Amino acid sequence: MSGVKIPAMDTKPSTSKIATINGxxxxxxxxxxxxxxxxxxxxxxxxxxxSRALNTPDAVSPAVLQKVxxxxxxxxxxxxxxxxxxxxxRSRLVAAVVPTVVGPVFQExxxxxxxxxxxxxxxxxxGQSGYANSREDALLETIIAxxxxxxxxxxxxxxxxxxxxxxxxxxxxxxxxxxxxxxxxMLVGFSHEKIGIAVAEFLHARGRRxxxxxxxxxxxxxxxxxxxxxxxxxxxxxxxxxxxxYVVPAPxxxxxxxRGLREVxxxxxxxxxxxxxxxxLALGVLIEAQARDxxxxxxxxxxxxxxxGFAEDLHPSLTTVRIDGxxxxxxxxxxxxxxxxxxxxxxxxxxxxxxxxxxxxx
Amino acid sequence: MSGVKIPAMDTKPSTSKIATINGxxxxxxxxxxxxxxxxxxxxxxxxxxxSRALNTPDAVSPAVLQKVxxxxxxxxxxxxxxxxxxxxxRSRLVAAVVPTVVGPVFQExxxxxxxxxxxxxxxxxxGQSGYANSREDALLETIIAxxxxxxxxxxxxxxxxxxxxxxxxxxxxxxxxxxxxxxxxMLVGFSHEKIGIAVAEFLHARGRRxxxxxxxxxxxxxxxxxxxxxxxxxxxxxxxxxxxxYVVPAPxxxxxxxRGLREVxxxxxxxxxxxxxxxxLALGVLIEAQARDxxxxxxxxxxxxxxxGFAEDLHPSLTTVRIDGxxxxxxxxxxxxxxxxxxxxxxxxxxxxxxxxxxxxx
DNA sequence: GTGAAAGCGCTAACAA
DNA sequence: TTGTTAGCGCTTTCAC
Numbered sequence: 001m002s003g004v005k006i007p008a009m010d011t012k013p014s015t016s017k018i019a020t021i022n023g024x025x026x027x028x029x030x031x032x033x034x035x036x037x038x039x040x041x042x043x044x045x046x047x048x049x050x051s052r053a054l055n056t057p058d059a060v061s062p063a064v065l066q067k068v069x070x071x072x073x074x075x076x077x078x079x080x081x082x083x084x085x086x087x088x089x090r091s092r093l094v095a096a097v098v099p100t101v102v103g104p105v106f107q108e109x110x111x112x113x114x115x116x117x118x119x120x121x122x123x124x125x126x127g128q129s130g131y132a133n134s135r136e137d138a139l140l141e142t143i144i145a146x147x148x149x150x151x152x153x154x155x156x157x158x159x160x161x162x163x164x165x166x167x168x169x170x171x172x173x174x175x176x177x178x179x180x181x182x183x184x185x186m187l188v189g190f191s192h193e194k195i196g197i198a199v200a201e202f203l204h205a206r207g208r209r210x211x212x213x214x215x216x217x218x219x220x221x222x223x224x225x226x227x228x229x230x231x232x233x234x235x236x237x238x239x240x241x242x243x244x245x246y247v248v249p250a251p252x253x254x255x256x257x258x259r260g261l262r263e264v265x266x267x268x269x270x271x272x273x274x275x276x277x278x279x280x281l282a283l284g285v286l287i288e289a290q291a292r293d294x295x296x297x298x299x300x301x302x303x304x305x306x307x308x309g310f311a312e313d314l315h316p317s318l319t320t321v322r323i324d325g326x327x328x329x330x331x332x333x334x335x336x337x338x339x340x341x342x343x344x345x346x347x348x349x350x351x352x353x354x355x356x357x358x359x360x361x362x
Numbered sequence: 363m364s365g366v367k368i369p370a371m372d373t374k375p376s377t378s379k380i381a382t383i384n385g386x387x388x389x390x391x392x393x394x395x396x397x398x399x400x401x402x403x404x405x406x407x408x409x410x411x412x413s414r415a416l417n418t419p420d421a422v423s424p425a426v427l428q429k430v431x432x433x434x435x436x437x438x439x440x441x442x443x444x445x446x447x448x449x450x451x452r453s454r455l456v457a458a459v460v461p462t463v464v465g466p467v468f469q470e471x472x473x474x475x476x477x478x479x480x481x482x483x484x485x486x487x488x489g490q491s492g493y494a495n496s497r498e499d500a501l502l503e504t505i506i507a508x509x510x511x512x513x514x515x516x517x518x519x520x521x522x523x524x525x526x527x528x529x530x531x532x533x534x535x536x537x538x539x540x541x542x543x544x545x546x547x548m549l550v551g552f553s554h555e556k557i558g559i560a561v562a563e564f565l566h567a568r569g570r571r572x573x574x575x576x577x578x579x580x581x582x583x584x585x586x587x588x589x590x591x592x593x594x595x596x597x598x599x600x601x602x603x604x605x606x607x608y609v610v611p612a613p614x615x616x617x618x619x620x621r622g623l624r625e626v627x628x629x630x631x632x633x634x635x636x637x638x639x640x641x642x643l644a645l646g647v648l649i650e651a652q653a654r655d656x657x658x659x660x661x662x663x664x665x666x667x668x669x670x671g672f673a674e675d676l677h678p679s680l681t682t683v684r685i686d687g688x689x690x691x692x693x694x695x696x697x698x699x700x701x702x703x704x705x706x707x708x709x710x711x712x713x714x715x716x717x718x719x720x721x722x723x724x
Numbered sequence: 725g726t727g728a729a730a731g732c733g734c735t736a737a738c739a740a
Numbered sequence: 741t742t743g744t745t746a747g748c749g750c751t752t753t754c755a756c
Contacts, residue, residue, distance in 0.1 A: 029736060030748055031451050031509070033532075037749080046727050051751065061725060076530065081507045082448045083749035086732050089393050091444060093487075093508075101473040102671075104466065111463040114490050123504060125455075126488045128476050142485060145443045146455075147393070168438065170395075255675035284675065290652065291677045309464075313617035313646065315653045391752060392732055399733080408743050413735060423741060445733035448748050727756080732749105739744075 034075045042071035054079065085147065094336055095125045095148040097139065099155070099218075103251045104308055105278065105325075106154045109176065112329025113152060120337050122149065136162055144169045150336030155220065156180050156187075172339040174332040177323075178220060179351060186339075186348040188331045192220050195321055195354055196227025199275050199303060202356050204235045208273035208301050211237045214260035214285065215277035216250035224305070228275055239268050252277060257284015258291075273301035273362060279308040282318055286361065301362035316360035323354050396437045404433040416441065447509065456698055457487045457510040459501065461517070461580075465613045466670050467640065467687075468516050471538065474691025475514060482699050484511065498524055506531045512698030517582065518542050518549075534701040536694040539685075540582060541713060548701075548710040550693045554582050557683055557716055558589025561637050561665060564718050566597045570635035570663050573599045576622035576647065577639035578612035586667070590637055601630050614639060619646015620653075635663035635724060641670040644680055648723065663724035678722035685716050 040050035045064055053060045053068035060068075071077070085091035094117055098106050114124045127143055129136045140162055143151060148171060156175040157163050163184055166173050173185040178192065203211055211232050215221040229244045238244050246263045248256035260281060264271055276282040282304030289296050296302055296316055304311060307322035331350055338345050402412035407426055415422045415430035422430075433439070447453035456479055460468050476486045489505055491498045502524055505513060510533060518537040519525050525546055528535050535547040540554065565573055573594050577583040591606045600606050608625045610618035622643060626633055638644040644666030651658050658664055658678055666673060669684035693712055700707050 029451075029746090031532075035749055047749090048728085048751070049726060052726085055751090059725075064725085076527075078503060078506045078531070080448070080509060080749055082444050082453060082509055083732090084751070086442070086444045086448055086734085087749075087751040089391075089732075089751095101476060102469050107464050110488075111490065114463060114488055118490070118501075118504070121504070123508070124488050126472075126476055126486050128473065128480070139480075141440060142480070142483070144440045146485070147442055147444055165438075169440070170393075253675065254672035258675055280672070283672070287675070287677050310616035310642070310645070313615065313620055313649070315649050391730090397733055398735095409733090410735070410744085411742060414742085417735085421741075426741085442733055445748090446735070448750085449733075449735040451736095451748075725756105727754100729753085729755100731752080734748085736747085737745090740742085 031080075034077045036077070036079070039068065039071045039075055039077045042075060043067040089147070090340065091147050091149055092122045092340075093125055093146055093148045094122050094150045094152060094333075095127060095143045095146065096152045097127045097129050097136070097143070097154060099129055100251060101126065101128060104280065105306055106177075108325030109154065109329040109332075112326040113333050114329075116330050116333035117337070120333075122333075122337065122340075137165075140165050144171065147171075149340040150174065152176060152332050152336070156189075157184055158219075172336050174335055176328050176332055183349060186332075186335045186345065188328050188335070188350045188352060190323065190352055190354050192223040193227040195305075196224040196229075197231045198354075198356060199224075199321065200228050200231035200235060200237065202358075203273045203275070203301060203303065203362065204232075204237060206301065206362060208362075209237050210239055210268065210270050211244070211273045211275065212264045212268055212271045213245045213275040213277070214257065214264060214281055215245060215247055216252040216256075216281070217247050218250040221250070221277035221305075224277060225275075239270065242267055248281070252281045254280050254284040254287065257281035258288035259284075261285045261288040271300065273303070276302065276304050279304035279306040279311050279318060279320055282320065282361070283310070283314065286314060286316075286318070297361050303356075303362045307357055311357070312359065314361070319359045319362035320357055321354055322357045324352060327352050393442075396439045398439070398441070401430065401433045401437055401439045404437060405429040451509070452702065453509050453511055454484045454702075455487055455508055455510040456484050456512045456514065456695075457489060457505045457508065458514045459489045459491050459498070459505070459516060461491055462613060463488065463490060466642065467668055468539075470687030471516065471691040471694075474688040475695050476691075478692050478695035479699070482695075484695075484699065484702075499527075502527050506533065509533075511702040512536065514538060514694050514698070518551075519546055520581075534698050536697055538690050538694055545711060548694075548697045548707065550690050550697070550712045550714060552685065552714055552716050554585040555589040557667075558586040558591075559593045560716075560718060561586075561683065562590050562593035562597060562599065564720075565635045565637070565663060565665065565724065566594075566599055568663065568724060570724075571599050572601055572630070572632050573606070573635045573637065574626045574630055574633045575607045575637040575639070576619065576626060576643055577607060577609055578614040578618075578643070579609045580612040583612070583639035583667075586639060587637075601632065604629050610643070614643045616642050616646040616649065619643035620650040621646075623647045623650040633662065635665070638664065638666050641666035641668040641673050641680060641682055644682065644723070645672070645676065648676060648678075648680070659723050665718075665724045669719055673719070674721065676723070681721045681724035682719055683716055684719045686714060689714050 037047050040047040050068050053065050127139045150172045153175045156178045176188045178189045213225045215225045225245050232238050246260050282302050285302050304318050304320035307320045311318040311320050398409050398412050402409040412430050415427050489501045512534045515537045516539050518540045538550045540551045575587045577587045587607050594600050608622050644664050647664050666680050666682035669682045673680040673682050
């Protein structure tokens with residue numbers, strides 16, 4: 001066979017084997033790139049057959065399959081998923097909404113989402129909502145405009161308007177990192193209340209009797225703190241007459257952890273354990289304690305949240321609440337893909353739980 | 363005017379004002395949602411006019427504008443950008459390729475990209491290439507299939523095949539976080555060599571005379587280290603007869619920083635300063651030093667890379683190389699948007715430089 | 725197993 | 741300023 005680039009022939013539509021990829025009329029519209037039509041022509045089949053060869057290879061004879069693959073190879077054809085998505089109403093795009101990319105908290109989830117989706121031929125679109133709910137509505141509009149096959153929310157959607165839009169759009173939705181009796185659709189999360197209770201009980205069992213919490217001012221941290229303080233109260237671990245918590249702005253930082261410990265010790269100098277709403281905060285507490293020569297865990301127990309990569313390598317190693325962010329991402333991806341492929345979703349609500357990793361700091 | 367939901371009329375095509383949004387023939391294809399056609403019909407204009415009202419409001423009379431907006435409001439219409447993108451060859455989608463979402467290094471860039479793009483109506487698609495170049499090619503194919511209006515690479519594209527594909531696709535490309543004399547297209551970065559040199563000189567000026575480096579085994583860190591060691595050699599800061607560097611796997615962690623310091627002190631017990639290829643590594647070194655009662659900066663100077671949020675809050679605060687990741691993202695977004703909107707791009711190659719933030723650790 | 729026809733929902737091009 | 745027409749590149753539907 002001769003080479004590919006053969007001088008274009010303008011008149012004859014050429015039923016012969018000679019493919020005139022760049023010849024023929026080509027309007028001023030369009031990208032001017034190789035299309036499925038070109039591939040089909042080169043392979044000597046109808047466009048729809050080429051489409052089948054690429055999407056459902058089993059539905060096509062081996063001979064045709066080979067010819068089409070050769071043509072793809074020769075032309076360097078790359079499918080246009082905008083066109084494919086429009087025609088099939090399946091964009092193979094999944095949108096993820098995170099409060100912020102910068103925080104380390106959802107990274108594992110986003111990473112695992114990206115990977116799980118990619119493995120099935122889906123891609124992730126990232127949207128940042130900020131911790132304020134204001135931008136969320138505008139974001140939702142642009143997301144729905146892409147007709148994604150699914151939306152993954154980190155956190156649950158509280159805005160009634162947002163819930164309505166999402167519901168109206170008919171797009172599968174997975175809310176994550178939380179539990180609610182009234183999910184929009186599907187849910188992969190865990191109970192923040194149970195964590196607060198478990199941490200209080202954990203500290204009590206370890207002999208702590210005067211606890212405080214340092215937390216970011218986001219809603220989930222607040223709920224953990226509330227349950228923590230209630231349980232601590234019941235167990236008699238709360239000092240009388242003062243707030244048991246110190247609130248720092250979200251997103252939390254190492255610096256606010258350091259400041260947090262100073263404040264906490266001002267409020268309640270006899271504090272013997274702090275529950276931090278993030279590992280970063282806990283790291284700050286550890287560093288401040290070291291700077292002030294406060295012995296951890298001897299005089300002060302510290303417990304974090306998130307089990308970030310560095311937690312186990314700290315000195316002392318950090319006791320913390322572990323959330324399997326990777327599992328959240330993987331399960332969320334699986335749920336959405338199941339839906340997208342029209343499979344029945346067995347359990348649309350999953351509690352993936354949490355665990356307290358007991359290390360040296362508490 | 364009466365309400366919107368009027369019982370559907372099946373037969374008459376209705377040239378009257380009565381809009382039968384759900385009546386008429388609706389094939390089994392498509393999403394079955396509200397389309398621009400429905401909006402146009404309700405507003406009593408042609409679809410293209412409705413399109414103009416939404417995309418170029420200035421090109422339409424105020425009366426029509428109002429009618430279309432009312433119709434959008436009433437119907438809850440959300441544009442279909444797949445269709446729009448297909449028709450206009452402008453997807454308003456930008457793809458970002460990062461080695462990993464988990465590392466903190468590119469977060470600022472991704473965040474700033476997302477925000478800058480969102481402000482102009484573009485969205486970000488995230489792809490993970492891993493630190494190995496293997497997955498990059500497959501990733502590229504799926505990216506190009508979406509016909510994004512731009513691709514932002516963190517790092518430069520080394521694979522010749524990847525370069526070729528990108529080039530052939532005609533999609534605007536911005537390579538970042540590096541400098542090269544042969545960019546594919548546009549570039550926003552800085553010189554890793556200059557950083558290595560600057561850090562060596564910085565340490566020399568501060569009286570350090572026996573330096574080492576702990577670095578991740580990625581290509582850019584390697585180039586910083588090479589320039590660092592060469593300069594250190596010229597300045598007589600290298601101990602004779604042993605490697606000046608200790609390499610840890612990428613992505614770098616706090617734990618590998620701790621291990622790194624132990625190894626470095628094994629190799630060269632008199633080391634008086636270490637240059638770490640990331641702040642996380644540096645944090646590990648700081649923690650290991652503290653655990654071993656090694657005084658920083660007195661006996662050991664530590665300098666990091668990245669100026670992550672926590673660097674200034676450490677104890678001692680961390681001297682580090684600051685890269686303005688936010689600027690990289692913003693400039694990259696601006697370059698791509700300029701291209702997408704058909705504007706001329708003044709300087710397609712930008713060196714945004716770096717700075718050494720002198721704090722207490724060195 | 726293969727193909728022809730008819731769209732998916734939108735916008736570029738040209739006309740009025 | 742507004743409308744008509746004809747696609748963008750692909751896939752569904754239905755027929756062979």
